[in-house]
Amino acid sequence: MLAKATASGVRLRPHFKTHQSIDIGRWFAQVGVDTIAVSSVTMAAYFSSGGWRDITIAFPVNVREIKRIDLLAEVTSLGCLVESVQAVLALNAGLSRDVDIWLKVDAGYGRTGVSWDDTDSFDRIIAEVKKNPRLTARGLLTHAGHSYAASTTDGIVAVNAQTITRMIKLRDRLAPMAGDLEISIGDTPCCSVANDFDGVDEMRPGNFVFYDVMQSALGSCTHAQIAVALACPVVAVHEKRNEIVVHGGAIHLSKEHLFNADGSRMFGRVVTMDDGGWGPPVDGAYVGSLSQEHGVISAPRDLIDKIEIGDLLGVLPVHSCLTANLMGGYTTLDGDLIDHMSCST
Amino acid sequence: MLAKATASGVRLRPHFKTHQSIDIGRWFAQVGVDTIAVSSVTMAAYFSSGGWRDITIAFPVNVREIKRIDLLAEVTSLGCLVESVQAVLALNAGLSRDVDIWLKVDAGYGRTGVSWDDTDSFDRIIAEVKKNPRLTARGLLTHAGHSYAASTTDGIVAVNAQTITRMIKLRDRLAPMAGDLEISIGDTPCCSVANDFDGVDEMRPGNFVFYDVMQSALGSCTHAQIAVALACPVVAVHEKRNEIVVHGGAIHLSKEHLFNADGSRMFGRVVTMDDGGWGPPVDGAYVGSLSQEHGVISAPRDLIDKIEIGDLLGVLPVHSCLTANLMGGYTTLDGDLIDHMSCST
Numbered sequence: 001m002l003a004k005a006t007a008s009g010v011r012l013r014p015h016f017k018t019h020q021s022i023d024i025g026r027w028f029a030q031v032g033v034d035t036i037a038v039s040s041v042t043m044a045a046y047f048s049s050g051g052w053r054d055i056t057i058a059f060p061v062n063v064r065e066i067k068r069i070d071l072l073a074e075v076t077s078l079g080c081l082v083e084s085v086q087a088v089l090a091l092n093a094g095l096s097r098d099v100d101i102w103l104k105v106d107a108g109y110g111r112t113g114v115s116w117d118d119t120d121s122f123d124r125i126i127a128e129v130k131k132n133p134r135l136t137a138r139g140l141l142t143h144a145g146h147s148y149a150a151s152t153t154d155g156i157v158a159v160n161a162q163t164i165t166r167m168i169k170l171r172d173r174l175a176p177m178a179g180d181l182e183i184s185i186g187d188t189p190c191c192s193v194a195n196d197f198d199g200v201d202e203m204r205p206g207n208f209v210f211y212d213v214m215q216s217a218l219g220s221c222t223h224a225q226i227a228v229a230l231a232c233p234v235v236a237v238h239e240k241r242n243e244i245v246v247h248g249g250a251i252h253l254s255k256e257h258l259f260n261a262d263g264s265r266m267f268g269r270v271v272t273m274d275d276g277g278w279g280p281p282v283d284g285a286y287v288g289s290l291s292q293e294h295g296v297i298s299a300p301r302d303l304i305d306k307i308e309i310g311d312l313l314g315v316l317p318v319h320s321c322l323t324a325n326l327m328g329g330y331t332t333l334d335g336d337l338i339d340h341m342s343c344s345t
Numbered sequence: 346m347l348a349k350a351t352a353s354g355v356r357l358r359p360h361f362k363t364h365q366s367i368d369i370g371r372w373f374a375q376v377g378v379d380t381i382a383v384s385s386v387t388m389a390a391y392f393s394s395g396g397w398r399d400i401t402i403a404f405p406v407n408v409r410e411i412k413r414i415d416l417l418a419e420v421t422s423l424g425c426l427v428e429s430v431q432a433v434l435a436l437n438a439g440l441s442r443d444v445d446i447w448l449k450v451d452a453g454y455g456r457t458g459v460s461w462d463d464t465d466s467f468d469r470i471i472a473e474v475k476k477n478p479r480l481t482a483r484g485l486l487t488h489a490g491h492s493y494a495a496s497t498t499d500g501i502v503a504v505n506a507q508t509i510t511r512m513i514k515l516r517d518r519l520a521p522m523a524g525d526l527e528i529s530i531g532d533t534p535c536c537s538v539a540n541d542f543d544g545v546d547e548m549r550p551g552n553f554v555f556y557d558v559m560q561s562a563l564g565s566c567t568h569a570q571i572a573v574a575l576a577c578p579v580v581a582v583h584e585k586r587n588e589i590v591v592h593g594g595a596i597h598l599s600k601e602h603l604f605n606a607d608g609s610r611m612f613g614r615v616v617t618m619d620d621g622g623w624g625p626p627v628d629g630a631y632v633g634s635l636s637q638e639h640g641v642i643s644a645p646r647d648l649i650d651k652i653e654i655g656d657l658l659g660v661l662p663v664h665s666c667l668t669a670n671l672m673g674g675y676t677t678l679d680g681d682l683i684d685h686m687s688c689s690t
Contacts, residue, residue: 017637039638040592059638060580062592063655083581086654111634111641112581112590145636235405236428236457245457247385247407251670255600289456291490292362292666293384293404296456309431310408321637325596326671328687342673342687 001191001208002031008197013037013056015186015206018321020341021330022050024209037186037204041065041072046341048076055079056184058141058204060104060112061087066094073097079138083114088128091135100138101129102184105170107142107163116142116166119173126178139182139201140167140174147189153219160185160194168199192220212320213269217258228330229271229278229314230323232295234307242304248287248295248315254322255290264288268315270297277333278314287315346536346553347376353542358382358401360531360551363666365686366675367395369554382531382549386410386417391686393421400424401529403486403549405449405457406432411439418442424483428459433473436480445483446474447529450515452487452508461487461511464518471523484527484546485512485519492534498564505530505539513544537565557665558614562603573675574616574623574659575668577640579652587649593632593640593660599667600635609633613660615642622678623659632660 005012014028017039025036025047037058038044044055045068056079061069063086072078074097082088083104091099103122106113114121129137144163150156167183174181185197186204192215197203210228211221232248257265270285271278284300295315299307307313317323324330330338350357359373362384370381370392382403383389389400390413401424406414408431417423419442427433428449436444448467451458459466474482489508495501512528519526530542531549537560542548555573556566577593602610615630616623629645642658652658662668669675675683 059592060590062578062580064578084654090655110586111636111639112583233407233409235407235432238457241455245405247404250599250601250667254595255667256595291456292670294456309429310435322595322600325637 001205002033004191004195005197005203008195008200010197010200011035011202013184013186013202013204014209015039015058015204016047017043018206019209019324020046021339022047023338024330025050025052035202037206041068043341044076044078045072048072053077056100056102056141056204057081058143058186061091063087063090063094066090069099070095070097073099081141082125082129083112085124085128088125088132088135092128092132095134098134098136101135102139102141103137103181105140105142105167107144107166108159109143109145111143111145113142116170119170122170122174123177126174137178137181139184140171141184141204142167143204144185144187144190147187148214148218150189150218153193156189156193156218156220160190161196163190164197164199188215189218189220207321210320210324212323213266213316213318214256214258223269223281223316226316226320228320228324229273229316230268230327231273231312231331232315234309234311234313236309237304237307239304242299242301243288244297244299244304244307244313246295246297246313246315247293249293250290251292252323252326253287253290253295253315253317254319254326256317256319256322258318260286266318267295268317270299270303271314271316272303273312273314281316346550347378349536349540350542350548353540353545355542355545356380356547358529358531358547358549359554360384360403360549361392362388363551364554364669365391366684367392368683369675370395370397380547382551386413388686389421389423390417393417398422401445401447401486401549402426403488403531406436408432408435408439411435414444415440415442418444426486427470427474428457430469430473433470433477433480437473437477440479443479443481446480447484447486448482448526450485450487450512452489452511453504454488454490456488456490458487461515464515467515467519468522471519482523482526484529485516486529486531486549487512488549489530489532489535492532493559493563495534495563498538501534501538501563501565505535506541508535509542509544533560534563534565552666555665555669557668558611558661558663559601559603568614568626568661571661571665573665573669574618574661575613575672576618576657576676577660579654579656579658581654582649582652584649587644587646588633589642589644589649589652589658591640591642591658591660592638594638595635596637597668597671598632598635598640598660598662599664599671601662601664601667603663605631611663612640613662615644615648616659616661617648618657618659626661
């Protein structure tokens with residue numbers, strides 16, 4: 001991802017909400033990354049404690065947390081997202097230190113942000129930002145989350161192209177008032193699949209650090225590129241119905257799911273594990289249902305025949321961000337333990 | 346629930362996997378409860394450290410954890426679930442202390458356990474248990490999780506009645522070999538809705554401590570009985586599409602969902618909050634989509650008009666066990682902080 005960003009003349013600001021790990025963050029620092037995005041003030045504080053000094057809190061500012069943001073801004077350059085005049089007023093009132101302001105743009109996803117063609121609202125927000133010397137209107141930021149709804153990689157490329165076109169149009173319209181705003185985009189499907197980022201200043205993909213079954217279904221990655229698996233102890237084998245029960249449930253994998261061809265739900269793909277890692281997904285094997293602690297795997301006959309209770313099966317998660325958040329820690333293939341924010345408090 | 350159990354001559358062994366809290370556990374101890382169920386060895390160790398001395402680990406024994414079980418059995422009476430000869434052999438080999446054995450029965454749910462009518466398998470398991478004086482065949486245990494699929498409360502009562510009939514039939518068949526095995530049942534819908542528990546020795550409901558939107562949809566409780574809400578700061582209001590964005594996403598609520606009448610997904614009901622608590626669910630308001638940190642609430646016009654960024658909205662979770670697990674802690678209406686296992690490590 002860094003090679004692609006560099007080749008495109010784009011700053012990589014990886015989103016660390018996927019791994020939430022100071023240890024893994026160091027791997028990025030070792031290859032020269034020094035700007036990151038996070039999804040909460042708590043996560044910003046955690047990575048600030050890990051030495052990161054340029055952090056965008058890529059979530060609409062929660063005005064109840066301005067005191068914490070202000071304290072954090074003493075030691076770390078912070079970017080905050082605003083999408084209303086009200087949020088700017090609250091920042092103006094509460095901050096005693098400088099922060100960068102990114103205007104949150106809805107470029108077509110429809111989740112949140114100001115619609116890219118609502119120039120009047122952007123004008124009003126920028127006017128308010130300019131009144132306070134603590135705030136610098138740094139750029140326009142969007143998350144093209146509708147790339148996840150694309151049914152082909154061409155569709156993802158089209159979402160990327162449309163997003164960039166709209167962001168450039170908006171930047172040019174705002175230039176007389178706001179000067180040369182940066183453009184920040186960032187969703188893993190677009191950053192993985194697309195190659196044309198002309199006009200973009202930075203990209204913020206996050207999930208690519210691990211990828212997952214959802215990304216492989218989208219075409220963002222191959223199964224072999226999925227870098228995280230949940231190791232699940234087998235506790236029961238039901239030969240008659242070709243099912244294996246593992247200790248690996250909703251509190252480990254999350255309930256994120258995709259659908260099998262027959263419409264049934266699929267909560268993860270299954271791999272066999274050995275000391276060296278894991279193999280490719282076993283054909284026809286998947287996690288078909290989850291309780292709080294139980295995972296029920298539908299398995300082909302040859303897997304049923306060779307698995308016993310006490311064995312470990314690996315599950316490639318549908319959504320690695322949620323699984324990593326629930327598990328709160330990692331073991332490398334070398335046996336090293338890796339931290340996660342949710343276990344560091 | 347204790348009153349109902351006592352009136353029925355049934356031991357209440359509440360399942361603590363829902364709250365996972367030593368503080369909340371004390372409320373049970375104060376009314377005389379001294380037997381509990383948990384869903385993992387880690388949870389058993391946590392509650393053992395909180396002074397509990399009679400704990401059933403209500404999950405098929407993970408034979409990779411027998412050493413931990415053995416250490417824990419030194420200070421706490423433990424019940425373990427088995428559903429295969431293989432698991433009994435592993436316990437025989439690994440334990441140096443006494444544990445009770447509960448035979449995990451599938452009485453119709455079809456998740457795991459030995460089918461209630463497969464007497465031969467039960468005979469083989471019991472024969473193996475009897476070979477080891479460390480193990481005591483204590484009883485038959487089932488979870489009638491198919492009560493969650495009942496469409497009416499009459500349906501739940503029918504699941505309860507069928508479950509008890511099957512458990513009694515199995516106990517009577519096994520009596521010549523195993524003596525007087527106890528019968529343990531436990532799912533919140535049956536324990537909430539049914540009133541006839543003749544022949545049952547203990548019940549293990551868990552979710553009833555908080556209830557949630559799923560239970561109210563089933564008829565296990567009213568909305569007013571839901572005792573936990575996620576307090577979510579409002580970060581954006583989208584008047585044009587009647588949506589409110591809150592900081593409350595998949596890593597807070599979990600992705601458990603129900604469906605609205607129009608087939609759209611619903612990840613929680615919305616309540617307004619004040620210092621005294623919260624009101625009834627707002628008609629027409631629900632969490633319609635979740636990202637990692639974002640919750641998008643569909644709201645009626647009058648809620649949109651009175652809500653501003655920085656306000657708190659409450660979300661009644663679809664599945665309180667998963668939300669409590671993710672949040673790792675509670676605040677009472679009096680402002681006291683209550684612990685949760687996932688934040689105690």
